[in-house]
Amino acid sequence: MINKVVKNVEEALKGVESGMEFMLGGFGLCGIPENCIGQLVKLEVNDLTCISNNAGVDDFGLGLLLQKRQIKKMISSYVGENDEFERQMLSGELEVDLIPQGTLAERCRATGAGIPAFYTPAGYGTEVAEGKETRKFNDKMYVLEHAFNPQFAFVKAWKGDTAGNLIFKGTARNFNPMMAMAGKITVAEVEELVEAGELDPNQIHIPGIFVQRIFQGTAYEKRIEQRTVTPKS
Amino acid sequence: MALDKTQIAQRIAQELQHNWYVNLGIGIPTLVANYIPKGIDIEFQSENGLLGMGPFPIEGTEDADLINAGKQTVTILQGGSLFDSAMSFAMIRGQHVQLTVLGAMEVAQNGDIANWKIPGKMVKGMGGAMDLVASADNIIVAMMHTNKRGASKLLKKCSLPLTGVGCVKKIVTNLAVLEIVEDGFKLLERALGVTVAEIQNATEGNLIIDGEIPEMKL
Numbered sequence: 181m182i183n184k185v186v187k188n189v190e191e192a193l194k195g196v197e198s199g200m201e202f203m204l205g206g207f208g209l210c211g212i213p214e215n216c217i218g219q220l221v222k223l224e225v226n227d228l229t230c231i232s233n234n235a236g237v238d239d240f241g242l243g244l245l246l247q248k249r250q251i252k253k254m255i256s257s258y259v260g261e262n263d264e265f266e267r268q269m270l271s272g273e274l275e276v277d278l279i280p281q282g283t284l285a286e287r288c289r290a291t292g293a294g295i296p297a298f299y300t301p302a303g304y305g306t307e308v309a310e311g312k313e314t315r316k317f318n319d320k321m322y323v324l325e326h327a328f329n330p331q332f333a334f335v336k337a338w339k340g341d342t343a344g345n346l347i348f349k350g351t352a353r354n355f356n357p358m359m360a361m362a363g364k365i366t367v368a369e370v371e372e373l374v375e376a377g378e379l380d381p382n383q384i385h386i387p388g389i390f391v392q393r394i395f396q397g398t399a400y401e402k403r404i405e406q407r408t409v410t411p412k413s
Numbered sequence: 414m415a416l417d418k419t420q421i422a423q424r425i426a427q428e429l430q431h432n433w434y435v436n437l438g439i440g441i442p443t444l445v446a447n448y449i450p451k452g453i454d455i456e457f458q459s460e461n462g463l464l465g466m467g468p469f470p471i472e473g474t475e476d477a478d479l480i481n482a483g484k485q486t487v488t489i490l491q492g493g494s495l496f497d498s499a500m501s502f503a504m505i506r507g508q509h510v511q512l513t514v515l516g517a518m519e520v521a522q523n524g525d526i527a528n529w530k531i532p533g534k535m536v537k538g539m540g541g542a543m544d545l546v547a548s549a550d551n552i553i554v555a556m557m558h559t560n561k562r563g564a565s566k567l568l569k570k571c572s573l574p575l576t577g578v579g580c581v582k583k584i585v586t587n588l589a590v591l592e593i594v595e596d597g598f599k600l601l602e603r604a605l606g607v608t609v610a611e612i613q614n615a616t617e618g619n620l621i622i623d624g625e626i627p628e629m630k631l
Contacts, residue, residue, distance in 0.1 A: 207461045207498070208484040210477060233498070260537030261484075270535070278536065281460065282502030282544030289499040300506065301547035305525075305578030308543060338478075350478035350495060351462045357497040385497075402477035408485040409472040 181376040184344035184394045189219040192367045192393045196332060198225045203288060203333040203359040204232040204242065208261070208405045211352030212241050215369045215397040216334040220245055229253040231328055233284060233355055235265045240403050249273065255328075257281035261405065280308060283325050285358060291327040292361025292390065299324055333363025336397070337386070340370035341379050344388030353385065361390045369397035415587040416604050416629075421555050423448045423631050425514055425585050428553060434458055436505065436545060438515030439483045441555040445514055456493075458510050460501050460541040465493025482541065502541070506548045513549035515542060517556050517581075519571045522597040522618035524581040526554065527573035539576060546577030558586035558615045565617035567591070567598055588612050590629060597621050602629045 186192045193216065202220075206212030220228075221244050228251050235254055236243035245251050246264050253275040259265055268274035279287075280302040290298055299322035303309045313324040335356040338349035346368055348356055360366050373396040416424065422444035429435065429449060436458045437443050446468075449455050457466040459481040466481060467488035475486040489495070504510055517528040526546055529539040546552055559565055567584065584591045589612045590602040597619030603612055605628050613620055 208480065210461070210480050210484070256538060258538035258540040260535075266535050276536075278538040280539055280543035281498070281541035282506060285498035285502050300544075302506070302544040304547060306543065306575045308539075348497075350476060350489075351459070351480050352478040353495060353497050354462050355498050358499050404475065404477045404486060405480070405484040406486065407475060408469045408487070409475055410469045412472050 181343040182388070183342050184388060184391055185342050185373070186393045186395050188395060189215045189369070192216065192369070192395050193219045193223065195365065196220070196223060196225055199227045200225070200331045201229040201329065202231065203328070203330045203362055204230055205335040205354065205356035205359045206241065207233050207351065207354035209236065209241050209403050211336050211348070211354050211356055212236070213334040213336040213367075213369050214400055216367060217241065217244060220250065221248060224248070224250070226250040227252045229255065231255040231284075231288070231330060233257050233281060235259045235262050237261050237405065238264050240401070246274070253277065255279065255284070257284050285355060287325055287328055288355060288358035288362050291329070292358060295327060297324050297326045328362065330362060331364050333359045333366040335360045335366065335368050337368055337370045339372045339374065339379060340368055340394050341374050341376045341388070342394070343376040344368065344391030344394050345379055345384045346370070346386040346391065347379060347383055348385050357386050360386045363392070365392045366390055367392070368394045370394060371397060371400060414604065414606050417587070419444055420631055421585050421587060424590065424629055425553055425555055426450060428583070429453055429455055429512070433511040434464070434504075434509065435512045435514070436460060436510050436549075438513070438542070440516045442514040442516060443483070458501070458504060459487070460505065460545070462496050462498060462501050463487070463489060463493065464496075465490040467493070502544050505541070505544055508548060508550055510549060512551045512553065513545045514553045514555055515545065517554045517566065518560070519566050519568055519573050520554055520556075520581050520584055521568050521571045522593065524579040524593045525571050526576050526581050527571040528576050530574045532574065542576050546580045549580070552581050554581050554584045556584070556586055558588040558612070565615055567616045567618045569618045588615060594621060599623065600626050602627055604629055
């Protein structure tokens, strides 16, 4: 088996430079690559373009990179949970490209699947479609959307093995599988790293072929954004 | 009496049909899950990657890895399933989800909907709303009939940036149930004690009143 393991997050992010385009998995704070984000803060790289469904909260997730003004452009579907984000966006420091969530997911998938562009009905007739090619299929209008071209994809999985195979848990899966497929270099951080052969091949969500580097993550906070519960009665 | 938000949700729940997969937006739509009619099997889809969404977890059992599209901790029912975002939107775009219920700032009489952006104000993004409205066969809007300033939200033409074009089928407001037909909003039902004249007053778009309009039954 090809061994994808790197020692630690420092080694996993080798080659990361200012001005690069990254994909970062996660929905809200669920399934975000906490270790990789922490290392990006440490590396003090800036002028980054970050493709991620959300932008974290003020003091967690991508909010940590925003605080240090390391992000030049965000490509997201929903960004409402972050005051610093709002300030930078309104002052023009931060460029923001808002795109429909399903279009974002499919653009990530297309990137990894060798599909340069595809038609989707989402956003037709809205400002999202302005300047884009449109076409009618079966009496319905569609908008042409393109794949991305990120240098790195940072994803978080529940379990992974030394061959780079990944299994996700719960709704922490979200954008991580498509982004794992899309990175020129895909870095996977996992809660539990095991030897090749220990994961059931039937249960693997992302085959190791898509993953260039994998490491055992540490100190996961896994913060809950909206804690909603049914009281014990 | 105009309906409150809970009653709007209750009325929308009457639209649910046996064996439907349903996506509920944030706000009033979320409340619909509390009023599923007896004997009807429904599975709720949450576009972040969950089918068979259950209620909020019992205090102490919440899991950071199990949330809904509003980022709230939830549970998964027996027989539920988990998937990635591309598959989730394949379900939506591929019309495997029978009903989408969502809120709106404005609806036009041709079925256009605006619910994601107010120019000059902080724009949070459309999330999955544009994908949902572009694809769903059956879209019900849950909203107040007028905005906070008392202006109608049922218009000839939307003034705000659109989320989708010609897609809304039905609207349930605090005053009425309306259906989008070729030339306007067809009034189907009115809230208990609300007159047709009151609904007409609160509707800027073309209101079609055909015969006696029954009161809603909740």
